[in-house]
Amino acid sequence: MHEYFQGAVRQLIERGQLLISMIPRGLSREFHRLEDTCRRRLSSVLDDLNNLITDPRLLLAANQPERLRQFKRAIWEMDLLETVCITALERAKDSDKHLNRVVERIRIEIGYPMLPPVVTPLSQSYFQTYPQFNLMLVPLSEGHFLLHLPDLYHELAHPLLLTRYDRHTQPFKDAFIEVTDHVTKHIDDELEREKRGNGPQLLSFYLQQWLKYWILNWTTEIFCDLFAVYTLGPAYAWSHLHLSATRGGDPFKVPTISGGATTHPADGARMAAILHGLTLIGFANEAAQVEERWNAFILVSGATPDPDYRRCFPRHLLHIVAEKALPGVKGMNCRVADSTIIDVVHSTLNRAWVEFWRDPAGYANWEKTAVEALRQECMKTP
Amino acid sequence: MSQISMYSGVYEDIREYAELLDKVLIDLKGGNSSPDDPIRRKLADLLKSLLTSQTGDLSMRMVNFLLRGTREIDASELARIGELLESTQVDSSVIEPLERLAQSLEREQAVAMARMRMRG
Numbered sequence: 001m002h003e004y005f006q007g008a009v010r011q012l013i014e015r016g017q018l019l020i021s022m023i024p025r026g027l028s029r030e031f032h033r034l035e036d037t038c039r040r041r042l043s044s045v046l047d048d049l050n051n052l053i054t055d056p057r058l059l060l061a062a063n064q065p066e067r068l069r070q071f072k073r074a075i076w077e078m079d080l081l082e083t084v085c086i087t088a089l090e091r092a093k094d095s096d097k098h099l100n101r102v103v104e105r106i107r108i109e110i111g112y113p114m115l116p117p118v119v120t121p122l123s124q125s126y127f128q129t130y131p132q133f134n135l136m137l138v139p140l141s142e143g144h145f146l147l148h149l150p151d152l153y154h155e156l157a158h159p160l161l162l163t164r165y166d167r168h169t170q171p172f173k174d175a176f177i178e179v180t181d182h183v184t185k186h187i188d189d190e191l192e193r194e195k196r197g198n199g200p201q202l203l204s205f206y207l208q209q210w211l212k213y214w215i216l217n218w219t220t221e222i223f224c225d226l227f228a229v230y231t232l233g234p235a236y237a238w239s240h241l242h243l244s245a246t247r248g249g250d251p252f253k254v255p256t257i258s259g260g261a262t263t264h265p266a267d268g269a270r271m272a273a274i275l276h277g278l279t280l281i282g283f284a285n286e287a288a289q290v291e292e293r294w295n296a297f298i299l300v301s302g303a304t305p306d307p308d309y310r311r312c313f314p315r316h317l318l319h320i321v322a323e324k325a326l327p328g329v330k331g332m333n334c335r336v337a338d339s340t341i342i343d344v345v346h347s348t349l350n351r352a353w354v355e356f357w358r359d360p361a362g363y364a365n366w367e368k369t370a371v372e373a374l375r376q377e378c379m380k381t382p
Numbered sequence: 383m384s385q386i387s388m389y390s391g392v393y394e395d396i397r398e399y400a401e402l403l404d405k406v407l408i409d410l411k412g413g414n415s416s417p418d419d420p421i422r423r424k425l426a427d428l429l430k431s432l433l434t435s436q437t438g439d440l441s442m443r444m445v446n447f448l449l450r451g452t453r454e455i456d457a458s459e460l461a462r463i464g465e466l467l468e469s470t471q472v473d474s475s476v477i478e479p480l481e482r483l484a485q486s487l488e489r490e491q492a493v494a495m496a497r498m499r500m501r502g
Contacts, residue, residue, distance in 0.1 A: 057408050063411060065481065066484070131391055132394045158391070161391065161440065164441060180447075220391070
């Protein structure tokens with residue numbers, strides 16, 4: 001392997017240096033932090049790569065497994081930097097500024113406890129966030145519309161869960177940990193019930209799988225939903241209905257042998273948590289309106305929850321998640337939505353959904369004017 | 383909203399854990415490690431927390447959970463190794479399970495990378 005490392009590592013070092021040289025000069029202010037992150041991480045990878053061919057300990061035969069693993073990690077890191085960060089920096093254009101200003105305005109409006117992520121319209125599939133780069137990808141034309149923009153609030157929550165040693169975000173993470181304890185207890189209780197009842201082994205297997213999904217994936221998604229509900233209010237619930245209707249699958253999907261794996265919790269479960277969250281912050285009437293439309297959508301879709309869904313996503317557990325997340329958001333001193341708020345992004349996004357239902361046929365025209373007004377407002381210094 | 387957002391976090395968490403583990407392994411194999419080394423102490427703490435899962439650090443809690451679900455990993459064995467790392471009694475019986483843990487972390491990181499690339 002020694003010859004292989006000598007050649008492959010040097011080639012990779014060349015690649016890293018080329019990537020650094022590809023970072024454009026004169027990037028606008030909102031991209032400076034991403035540029036800095038990118039440079040630092042690339043330099044760190046290059047240091048690691050140099051070590052692979054110069055550190056005498058790594059030349060020893062006994063350490064070749066470690067050397068290979070370190071090499072692979074360097075490649076993964078460089079791949080990620082090239083395909084995500086450098087690409088975002090290379091395509092930074094003036095057209096990105098609008099959504100960056102919207103996100104900056106949201107940060108101020110809600111008292112977001114971190115710097116805002118950079119937004120770039122490079123997404124090939126809906127909204128995406130790379131928390132480690134503080135980078136958010138949105139679809140190319142998203143800045144021209146309003147109905148999905150509530151998802152910006154959801155994406156803003158992802159980096160909060162990744163912070164470390166930050167007292168400002170600790171309440172949110174503590175709430176998350178509490179929820180995982182509740183989830184674990186729920187699944188343990190179900191497993192115990194299965195054991196006592198001599199139920200089929202397959203169910204026990206499902207329960208263990210569900211626990212894994214709950215802890216590693218679903219709690220994060222539902223927490224980000226709730227952050228969006230608590231900081232934006234009803235518009236997020238409408239946006240979730242819209243997303244489920246346009247891009248969602250079975251709203252009551254649960255991973256089983258036939259159903260396959262899912263990284264996202266069922267849309268129905270998310271909606272149940274969202275509606276309970278809305279009610280908790282004083283939007284019970286709005287929650288009822290969303291629920292009525294949601295039920296109509298479910299009826300048309302023909303989907304029905306089966307017993308597995310109810311065991312995997314029991315309503316009481318979804319309510320606990322909503323109840324724990326609320327003090328987590330308040331503990332970060334984020335502004336919780338209420339009906340008196342007149343901040344520009346908050347008002348525009350909530351008003352958009354009111355207009356959508358008031359005059360569905362005329363909404364598209366109203367939206368054009370509203371987007372322009374939002375653009376103008378966000379240009380001003382807050 | 384995307385699985386990128388979720389797997390980015392897992393990727394970062396595992397990466398840090400995996401780097402720490404490989405550094406300790408290199409020191410152990412080269413005979414250059416002592417129980418007072420900060421990285422060895424950190425690894426010992428992480429391994430011991432595998433059994434209790436009581437770490438207050440959300441990132442480490444996630445990695446611990448991920449590892450406890452891995453077939454090759456015996457949490458109680460690793461917790462015992464965590465205790466041995468705090469002593470001078472380190473031999474091949476310690477290194478071999480740590481190697482398996484490192485391989486397991488590598489596989490999980492590869493999964494996280496693959497999921498991030500899938501987009502959606």
